[in-house]
Amino acid sequence: MDAEAKKRALRLFTYGLYVMTAANGDEVAAGTINWVSQASFTPPLIMVGVKADSHLHQLVEQSGLFALNILGQDQKAMAQDFFKPSKREGMLLNGHPFTFGQASHAPVFPECPATVEAKLLHAVKAGDHTVFVAEVVEAEVRQPEAKPLEMWDTGWFYGG
Amino acid sequence: MDAEAKKRALRLFTYGLYVMTAANGDEVAAGTINWVSQASFTPPLIMVGVKADSHLHQLVEQSGLFALNILGQDQKAMAQDFFKPSKREGMLLNGHPFTFGQASHAPVFPECPATVEAKLLHAVKAGDHTVFVAEVVEAEVRQPEAKPLEMWDTGWFYGG
Numbered sequence: 559m560d561a562e563a564k565k566r567a568l569r570l571f572t573y574g575l576y577v578m579t580a581a582n583g584d585e586v587a588a589g590t591i592n593w594v595s596q597a598s599f600t601p602p603l604i605m606v607g608v609k610a611d612s613h614l615h616q617l618v619e620q621s622g623l624f625a626l627n628i629l630g631q632d633q634k635a636m637a638q639d640f641f642k643p644s645k646r647e648g649m650l651l652n653g654h655p656f657t658f659g660q661a662s663h664a665p666v667f668p669e670c671p672a673t674v675e676a677k678l679l680h681a682v683k684a685g686d687h688t689v690f691v692a693e694v695v696e697a698e699v700r701q702p703e704a705k706p707l708e709m710w711d712t713g714w715f716y717g718g
Numbered sequence: 719m720d721a722e723a724k725k726r727a728l729r730l731f732t733y734g735l736y737v738m739t740a741a742n743g744d745e746v747a748a749g750t751i752n753w754v755s756q757a758s759f760t761p762p763l764i765m766v767g768v769k770a771d772s773h774l775h776q777l778v779e780q781s782g783l784f785a786l787n788i789l790g791q792d793q794k795a796m797a798q799d800f801f802k803p804s805k806r807e808g809m810l811l812n813g814h815p816f817t818f819g820q821a822s823h824a825p826v827f828p829e830c831p832a833t834v835e836a837k838l839l840h841a842v843k844a845g846d847h848t849v850f851v852a853e854v855v856e857a858e859v860r861q862p863e864a865k866p867l868e869m870w871d872t873g874w875f876y877g878g
Contacts, residue, residue, distance in 0.1 A: 559821075564857040567832040568756055568764075570788045570866050574732030593755045596728055596877045597767040598845020604728075605765050605849050607757040628730045661719075672727040680842045682851050685758020689765050689851050691842050697724040706730045710868070717756045 565718035573709040573717070577627040577640045578606065579651075579665040580617035581658065586665050587614040588651055590640040592709055592716050593687065594626065602694040604676055607687040613644065618690060622678040625664035629707040630671045637707060661696035671704030672697070725878035733869040733877070737787040737800045738766065739811075739825040740777035741818065746825050747774040748811055750800040752869055752876050753847065754786065762854040764836055767847040773804065778850060782838040785824035789867040790831045797867060821856035831864030832857070 593607030676692035733752035753767030836852035
C-alpha cells in the first residue's frame with residue numbers, strides 16, 4: 559500500500575467536531591474529537607475512536623460512561639480550547655461552564671447546541687485509538703436550529 | 719430519555735457519503751452508507767456501521783473484506799443509485815463501471831475520487847447495524863483535489 563495514497567484517501571472522510579467528556583468522582587477529562595458516528599437505531603448506539611493513552615480514555619473505562627457535546631458552527635474556538643489538557647476550576651472546564659450530566663455524571667456544556675450521554679457497551683482495542691461502542695441513554699437539544707461545526711470548515715485534519 | 723431530543727441530537731452528527739462494497743466469488747453487493755470514521759492511525763483502522771440484515775453485511779462476513787468508495791461532491795446521483803438493491807450487469811454495478819479491488823476483490827469504482835480497501839478485524843453486533851472495525855490494506859486516490867459529498871449538502875438524513 560502506498561502510504562501517501564492511504565493518507566490522502568483517509569483525509570477525504572467527512573467529520574463533525576465534538577467535545578467528549580467523562581468523569582470518575584471528582585476527576586474529569588474532556589477532549590475535542592472527530593472520530594464519531596451513530597452505529598445503530600435500535601438500540602441507539604454510537605461509536606467513537608478515542609486515543610488509547612489519554613486521560614479521557616482512562617475515565618471512560620473506569621466509569622463506563624461519557625458525554626458527547628456537539629459543537630456548533632460558531633464554536634471553533636471552543637474546539638481549540640479542548641485540544642489542551644483538561645483543567646478544572648470550580649464549575650469551569652478549560653474556561654467553559656459545565657454541569658454534571660444526569661445519566662453519565664460527565665461534564666455537559668450548556669453553551670453547546672446539543673449533548674448526548676452514553677453508556678459503554680463494548681471497547682475494541684486494536685490500534686492507537688480504542689473504538690468505544692455505547693448506548694445513548696440521555697440527550698438534550700438546546701438550539702434546535704443550530705448547524706454543527708464541520709471539520710472541513712476549520713482547515714484542520716485529524717486522520718490519514 | 720426524550721425520544722425527540724435523542725433523534726434531533728443524533729441528527730446533528732456530521733457525515734460523508736460512501737459506496738461500500740463487498741464480494742464473495744462472483745456475488746457482489748454495494749450500498750451507500752454514511753456511518754463511517756477512521757478509528758486508528760497505527761495500524762490504519764476504520765469503523766463502519768452496516769445494516770445487520772443486508773446482503774452487503776452478509777458478504778463482508780463471508781469474505782472478511784470490503785471496499786469504501788468515497789463519493790465526490792458532484793456524485794449525489796451515484797449515492798442515490800446505491801440506495802437501490804445491487805444489480806450487476808457484466809462489469810457494471812447499478813449502471814456504474816467497476817473493477818475488482820486488488821486487496822479486497824470488492825467492487826471499486828474508477829469514477830470515485832478515492833477508494834480504500836479493508837480487512838475485517840472485529841465485528842460488534844449490539845444493534846440493528848453491526849460495527850465493523852477493519853484495517854486499511856489498500857488505497858487509491860484518483861482525484862487529489864476532489865471535495866467529498868457531505869450529507870449536509872444532500873438534504874438527507876440517516877441517523878436519529
